Amino acid sequence: xxxEDIPGIPDREKRFEEITVDCYDEYEVLSAFEVYLTDxxxxxxxxxxxxxxxxxxxPVIVLGITDxxxxxxxxxxxxxxxxxxxxxxxxxxxxxxxxxxxxxxxDDYRAYVAGGGLPIDEYDEEE
Numbered sequence: 001x002x003x004e005d006i007p008g009i010p011d012r013e014k015r016f017e018e019i020t021v022d023c024y025d026e027y028e029v030l031s032a033f034e035v036y037l038t039d040x041x042x043x044x045x046x047x048x049x050x051x052x053x054x055x056x057x058x059p060v061i062v063l064g065i066t067d068x069x070x071x072x073x074x075x076x077x078x079x080x081x082x083x084x085x086x087x088x089x090x091x092x093x094x095x096x097x098x099x100x101x102x103x104x105x106x107d108d109y110r111a112y113v114a115g116g117g118l119p120i121d122e123y124d125e126e127e
Contacts, residue, residue, distance in 0.1 A: 003039040007101035007108075015108055026119040027070065033112055034068045037076075037090060040105045041065075046096040047106075049078060049088055060086075062093060062102075070119045074109065 001018055009015045019036050023029045043064045050057035060078040066087045068074045074090040091113045095103035 003036055007040055007104040012108060029117060030068060030119055033109055034074050037074050037105060037109060038065045041102055045102050048094045049092055052094050073113055073118050
């Protein structure tokens with residue numbers, strides 16, 4: 001299966017299995033999610049930076065992936081309403097078209113992060 005076809009799988013658990021099929025540790029899983037976002041997001045697309053409906057939510061255009069950090073995760077390059085570009089954590093972006101492949105990819109990534117998926121957790125280092 002091609003990675004850009006994964007958002008078409010209706011079940012998130014099955015999508016996660018496809019994304020992480022050859023991963024042996026959390027670093028490889030993060031790398032697999034970076035590839036998933038890189039290959040499956042159809043950029044550019046309109047989105048919201050911040051949870052939709054939140055006071056701080058801002059409309060943006062997602063331009064692509066910039067890099068990945070083991071502590072913070074995947075970053076996207078976005079263009080704000082002011083015309084400037086920013087690097088934003090992917091789990092802070094919601095695609096405007098709620099049922100689109102872009103929305104599915106971002107929702108999958110948010111579920112991965114929310115489930116404690118990032119290899120280095122700030123709380124682990126404080127102990």
